Amino acid sequence: MLTTLAIANYRSIRDLVIPLNQLNIITGPNGSGKSSLYRALRLLADTAQGRLVASLAGEGGLQSTLWAGPETISSAVKQGKYPVQPARRTEPVNLKLGFCTGQLGYAIDLGLPSPSNSMFGFDPAIKQECIWSGACLRPAALLVERKNWVVSTRTDDGSWRQMTETLSSFDSMLAELADPKAAPEMLALREQIRSWRFYDNLRTDIEAPARRVQIATHTPVLTGDGASLAATWQTIREIGDEAALNNAVSDAFPGARVGVQQVGNGLEILMWQHGLLRALTAPELSEGTLRYLLCIAALLSPRPPALMVLNEPETSLHPDLLPALARLIIKASQDSQIVVVSHSTRLVAALEREGGGFTMTLEKEHGETLVHGLHTLERPAWRWPKR
Structure with a gap:
């Protein structure tokens, strides 16, 4: 089960670290960042499929998906004393995604490629990837580290061994490398991520x-x-x-x-x-009836995934069907970790009434997506790898 999800500099998400439970309900008004969070999860899944850079290209490229606000937002700006002003960057351009299961963690850092004469000068480059043991990244807990094109693994005696030094900047190590002896953690994470399922395009x-x-x-x-x-x-x-x-x-x-x-x-x-x-x-x-049958088939799969993400499953459903859908989702959460992204207050209320789920309400402040009521000190412990 994922215990922590971390996203930085992706669309409306400047810096978000959230806890996850067995059943998670992401809600909020239109424009609060629900779609950004959902897409970030899909991008994480694409790392293990070798589709990460292609998916970013489908969204308009790295420049179109980066956080458009200032690098940091001061307390004076948050209090309305000063307007948002452009400032000189202190860090290189980056888009970072990561998660932790409590036993293993993974993070990826994408940035701009090195200057060259290539016609792919705007293609995002994977600057760093790493896998660690435990709930939070520490130097001593690192198991696999990728810096630019070099991937190294920690051996049993604590030393480092290179797996490759020729990995392309657009290929994730999760998709391209597999060594069950030297890096079993990488293989385990890849297979776990590849089992994730996303349902947001069930046509009716x-x-x-x-x-x-x-x-x-x-x-x-x-x-x-x-x-x-x-x-x-x-x-x-x-x-x-x-x-x-x-x-x-x-x-x-x-x-x-x-x-x-x-x-x-x-x-x-x-x-x-x-x-x-x-x-x-x-x-x-009817569209509503067909939609509900599709939800049943997805949620009662005889091969439940490690993670299932449902984006607005209430679409086309009559409000009277939402309590039954909530019970179906809660049943499925006994075998899979579930994330439900919904703007339906009735579905959220039905899930909460049935006694299941951890609800997070997203909101916007100065263009930035935040979790309502989740203060900085209440966030899960998280550290990004340094370039």
């Missing part, structure tokens, strides 16, 4: 992939766009918790049941509702 429109017949193949994990709904549903029925599947449907739609029928070599979702003489197919379902 009339052309949604989930409304089409899908090829019949075992699918224990719902795809990010929901295309594998029927196959995932049947997989849960055969190798997962079918009782929980049925209970989740009846909890939201009393008297209804959902099944899967074979169409040629494909599968199709069917839903029987009280009072109807025939089952409804996926193209006939």
Whole structure:
């Protein structure tokens, strides 16, 4: 389980270090930084997939994603005595991301490349990465360290051994290196991160992939766009918790049941509702009903991930369905760490009422995203690696 998440100089987040529990609810008004926090988690996941620099390019490049405010905000500015003024930088340009599990920690520092004649002069460069043991980075706790293109690991006798000195500036060591003997911690972290799942694009429109017949193949994990709904549903029925599947449907739609029928070599979702003489197919379902079925398939996966992040899962749902969704999320949090990003006060209230979750309300102050009520002295201990 992640115990700490740290983000610096990313979009509206200048310096944020937050604690995490088994079930975490991130909420706040529009523009408070919920999307920035969600995207930062996705960027961390992309490090282990080798997609970090490409993902930043998709957001407009490093310059577009950097914190646009001053390097530091004085107490006088916070009190409104003086306006925000530009100042000379004391540190190099950087975007930093990191997390800690309590046993292992990881941090990555991105910056501008060294001046050259290359046409990729604005491509972000990975300046430093490190893995350490324990809750907070200390020199004695370092296990793996990457500085520019050189990656070194600590040996059993405490000395350092180079793994490589030719790592490209745009490649993360997590994605490119694997040595279970010299750096088992790096391999363990990579596999943990690769198990993370993100759901923020579950389509329910009339052309949604989930409304089409899908090829019949075992699918224990719902795809990010929901295309594998029927196959995932049947997989849960055969190798997962079918009782929980049925209970989740009846909890939201009393008297209804959902099944899967074979169409040629494909599968199709069917839903029987009280009072109807025939089952409804996926193209006939409302957007809210389809959305809820997608949430069930994602949350009841027979292969629960280490971390699942749901971005605004309440979209298209009627308020009456939110208590059932909250109960479904709480059940899933027994097997996976869950982060829910939502601006729905009703869903947040339902999760809190059901007795689950650690709620963090984001707010903006001088353009900076902060956690309401989380004072500096209450933040988890955290140190960034120095270049």
